[in-house]
Amino acid sequence: MAERPPPPLSPAARDLLRAFRDDESPTEHDRRRGLDGVRARVPESSAAANGSFYAKVIIATMGVAAAMLLGVKMVGAGVTALANDARQPAMEAPYQGEGQTSGGRAVARTPQAIPARSSGTASRERAAVIVEPTTVQTPSPPSTVPARSRASSPSPAPVTTTPSAEDISVELDLIKDAQQAMQQGRHAEGLATLAEHARRFPQGTLADERMVLEAELLCASGKTTVARAKVERFLSKRSGSASAARMSVVCSEHIP
Amino acid sequence: MVMPVVDADPEFEALYHRHQAFVWRILRRMGVPSEALDDATQDVFVVVHRRRDDLHDDASARSWLFGIARRVASDVHRRHRRVQRKLDALPSSTEGPALDDELARTEAADFVRRFLAGLDEGHRMVFALADVEGLTAPEIAEALELKVNTVYSRLRNTRRRFEKAVARRQARAQVNHG
Numbered sequence: 001m002a003e004r005p006p007p008p009l010s011p012a013a014r015d016l017l018r019a020f021r022d023d024e025s026p027t028e029h030d031r032r033r034g035l036d037g038v039r040a041r042v043p044e045s046s047a048a049a050n051g052s053f054y055a056k057v058i059i060a061t062m063g064v065a066a067a068m069l070l071g072v073k074m075v076g077a078g079v080t081a082l083a084n085d086a087r088q089p090a091m092e093a094p095y096q097g098e099g100q101t102s103g104g105r106a107v108a109r110t111p112q113a114i115p116a117r118s119s120g121t122a123s124r125e126r127a128a129v130i131v132e133p134t135t136v137q138t139p140s141p142p143s144t145v146p147a148r149s150r151a152s153s154p155s156p157a158p159v160t161t162t163p164s165a166e167d168i169s170v171e172l173d174l175i176k177d178a179q180q181a182m183q184q185g186r187h188a189e190g191l192a193t194l195a196e197h198a199r200r201f202p203q204g205t206l207a208d209e210r211m212v213l214e215a216e217l218l219c220a221s222g223k224t225t226v227a228r229a230k231v232e233r234f235l236s237k238r239s240g241s242a243s244a245a246r247m248s249v250v251c252s253e254h255i256p
Numbered sequence: 257m258v259m260p261v262v263d264a265d266p267e268f269e270a271l272y273h274r275h276q277a278f279v280w281r282i283l284r285r286m287g288v289p290s291e292a293l294d295d296a297t298q299d300v301f302v303v304v305h306r307r308r309d310d311l312h313d314d315a316s317a318r319s320w321l322f323g324i325a326r327r328v329a330s331d332v333h334r335r336h337r338r339v340q341r342k343l344d345a346l347p348s349s350t351e352g353p354a355l356d357d358e359l360a361r362t363e364a365a366d367f368v369r370r371f372l373a374g375l376d377e378g379h380r381m382v383f384a385l386a387d388v389e390g391l392t393a394p395e396i397a398e399a400l401e402l403k404v405n406t407v408y409s410r411l412r413n414t415r416r417r418f419e420k421a422v423a424r425r426q427a428r429a430q431v432n433h434g
Contacts (some may be wrong), residue, residue: 035273
């Protein structure tokens, strides 16, 4: 049996619901910004194609850089190991590949200690745990001084702080995530990912890329004033950066 | 960043302006967090743009939009859990006041909000779609995949409870104002 429609609400009830509806509704600013966002995302074919092209170029470049760094580390460690094996194999063997200290000085991990790179948040978390602190001391170049002597030497060996392959891998994952978020219009998530990159790698290899992406995301999400301020600060402080040309056009259509 | 230029699509923009607020509020009712409402509403209209040929009749637009919004809200919930930690690390914006500050909550809106919070999901959504969004019973039935009689039944029950709550509120107000 068909049920009859319920009786209408009283005027007082309707007034309350109207107030609620107004309170819950987007502002005119939300509406305009939303439409701008939708316009920027459709048609997605051309935008996605451009985005994926740049993403591929960056990823390929960083992949090569990571591979080269890894290769250098492996060769360096291999040469050190061979040289030390030839001199005092019994002394050097125990700490090769374990990242232990020798005489108070850190000895870098050999490539065996580097976990295989995989994508995804979980692997990133694992990698982050392993690689912190973000700067890893690299092995000193092969020396004619035997290891025992080096261990007892009071003068510290010169230490460089080049980013490890793991660092670059984690950085690359974060930047890639942020790019994908931007392409899919998830601006808040993209900015959050970049904030995480800034926290972990304030002066990271991809710091400039992060700054450009951040400005692009801010602009795309309608925060043009903040975006333009970031562009100007970047160009005044990093005019020689390879990313300067790209940064200079960010939000340029919004310049008053 | 240079925005991709999109040909003006007056029909789509009209659809957007007619229904954007509806989508926004429905996503909010579906529990999409404030900071994700903007992106989620855009997500819905990006899908709408892609599938706009599927919509032949504006009269059924809202139940169609509801279906899209429900899927988007589900994605948002999944994603939100994953990125909550990242969002916590997001530095606070230096541009303008926060969304919650902009939307000053009136006492009346809070009252309705509390009432809705006390309902189960099935009654809450029927009531919101009917008496906040103005959908008809057949539209609600289509959107929620219910029988029209079920919609009527839930609506009758919820309206009765709401009227009682309103009467209690008025009685309290009279006592407070002497």
